[in-house]
Amino acid sequence: MMVNIHLKRIGKKKTLCYRVVVADSRFPRDGRFIDSIGSYDPKGKNLTKLDLMKYDAWIKKGAKPTKRVESIIKLYRENKLEGKVEKDEITS
Secondary structure, three states: OOEEEEEEEEEEOOEEEEEEEEEEOOOOOOOOOOEEEEEEOOOOOOEEEEOHHHHHHHHHHOOEEOHHHHHHHHHHHOOOOOOEEOHHHOOO
16 A cells, blocks of 8 residues: 555635645545645645644655655745744644
């Protein structure tokens, strides 16, 4: 079973928001998922919140993040993500 970390699209038309989820690679993009790691708003209007401890734990278990998720996590760790970011979640 191949496990991916990818973005699940939520929200209304023209007001996109994503949930960062861990899912089996056979599941559809917006379908079932195993675990939710956080949320991401590309426009920065809503809160972006990511649990880095969960992310690191899934990486150690062998989950493969998509390129977009890798770049979001990198920006989140460097505090370069624009918009509202919950600072308490930034650890490591």
